[in-house]
Amino acid sequence: MRRPKNQQNEPKTAIPRPLAAAAAVLAWLFSSAFAQAQDTPDYFRQNCMNCHTIGGGRLTGPDLKDVTKRQTRDWLANFLTNPKAVLDSGDPYAQKIFEESRRVPMPMAPGMTRERAEKLLDLIEAESKLPESQFKGLQISTAPFTAADVQAGRDIFTGRQRLASGGTACIACHSIHDIAALGGGLLGPDLTNVYDRLKGRASLSAWLVAPGTETMQPAFRNHPLKAEEIHSLVAYFEDAARYRPADPTGDRVTFLLLGLFGAAALLFAFDGAWKWRFRGVRRPLVDAAHKRGA
Template sequence: MKQLLVLVAAWLGLAMAADGGQLYSQNCAGCHGVNGQGIPGVFPPLAGNPRIQDEAYVVKAIRQGVSGPLEVGGQTYNGVMPAMSQISEADARAIAAYIKGLGATTTTPPQPTATPEPATDPALAAKGKALFLGQSRFQNGGAPCMACHTAGNFGPMGGGSLGRDLTDLHTRLGAAGIQGVLANIAFPVMRESYKGKPLTPEEISALTAFFAQTAGQPANTHQMDMARMLFAGFIGFGGLFGVMYLFWSNRRVGLAERIRSRRSA
C-alpha cells in the first residue's frame, strides 16, 4: 500500500511538472528563456538561481510581481516583473515545481555567448515604424503602439504618454529582450489590449528593427509634452474661433439693423 501511494505521488508530481512546463512556456519563457537561461543584464536566469527552490517565493513573485534590484549569479538586475494575477495559485505552484527542475540541471546559470547585434535593416525598420504609428495595421487587430507610447521624434504631437517612452528600449533590453517581451506580453494593461490579438513573428521583427533605429535618439522631454499641449491648444482655439465667426456671419439681421439699412437706401 505504501509503495502504491509513493507511485501515485510520483505520478501526480510528473503530471504537475508537465502542466507546469506548458504554463511556463506560455507565461515565462518569453522573458526568462526556454531553458530558464534568462537574458544577461535584462531578465535574470532561473536555472541555477537558488531563489527558485523556495516555492512560496516563486508563487508570490508570479502572482504579485517583483521589482529590483536583484543579484543573481553575481549580476544585478534592476527591472520590474509585473504581477500576473490571472495565473491561479495552483498554476503558479505548477510553474514553481517545473522551474525547480530547471535549477537542478545545473549549478551555475548558463550564459549565452555574446554576439554583436545585426545591422538594422532600414526597410524592416520602416515597416516597424509604420506599425508603431498605426499607419499599417497589425495582422490580428492589435492597437498601434503610439496609442500609449512614443519612441524617437514624431514632431510636435509626438506619441502617447500613457505608457513609458520607448526610445531607449533597444538599449535597455536588446533585440532578444524586446522579442521576448512582445512574444509573451506580461504587462497588465498591454496584455488586456492585445488579448486574443498576438503580434506575429514578422511584426515583432519589424518593431525590433524600429527600436534599434531609435536607440541613441533624444528621449521625449517635458518640453516636448508642453509643446504638444500648446500645439493642441492652438488648434482648439483656431477651431473655436472659426465656429464663432461662422455663427456670427450667419446670424439673423435684427429689426433695428433692417430699418437702418432701409433708410440709408
C-alpha cells in the same frame, strides 16, 4: 383493462440507484483527473510564458530549464505561491532574480496554490528532459538589419502597419525622436534610446516577446508580437538610438497654439452664424414695418 401478454412478460431494465450513483462518481473522478492532467500545461502557457521559456532563453524572467537543479523545490514552491513575500524578506536568490529581470517583480499568478506550484515544477522538470520543450517560446531572427526592416519597424510603431495579433500600436503610449508634434503618447517613456537602455538586440527582443510591465502585460497577453514584427521594431529602435529623445516642450507649445487658433476660429464661426440668423429674423420685421408705414 388488462395489458397484452407480451407486455406483461417484458423484463425491467432500470439501473439500480446505488449502481447509477457509483457510476456517476467514477465518471466524475476520471474526468476530474483528466482535467487536472491537462490543466498544468494550459496554465503554464496562459500565465507563465509571458515572461519565461523552458529551453528558449531568458525573456523578462529567467529560462526555467533545469530550474530545480539551480534551487530547491521547496524554495521554488514557496516563491511561486508568494513571490512578493520572498522578495520582501531580503532573500538573496530572489533579489538576484529581481535584478536580472531588470527590476521587474514577478507577479502573483492567478489561482496559485501549493499543489499547483508542485505540479508546475513537475511539468518543468519533465519538459527540461526533452530535446526541445513545447514551451521553448518564440525564436527571434539574428539576420542583419536592413533599411526595409527599419522602415517596417517605423510603420509598426506609428500604426501604419497593423499588428498581426491585433495589438495596440506603440505610438498610443510612447513617443520617439522622429514622430511629428502631437503624434506620440505620454503614458509610457520615450523609446528613442530603448535599444541602449535594455542592453542591445537580444535583451530588447526578449522584452518585446513578453513585456513585463503592469501596463504592457495585459495589453499584449492575448495579442503577442510575431517574430518578424519584433525583428522590424528592434531594427527601428537600433536606428533610433543614434538620435536624441523627442522634446515634448515643442509639442505642448504646438498644442496650445492649435487650441488658441481653433477657439478663435470657432468664435468667428459662431459670430457669423449669429449675425446671419439675426439679420434673417430682423429683415422681415423691418420690411413689415415699412409696409405698415406706407
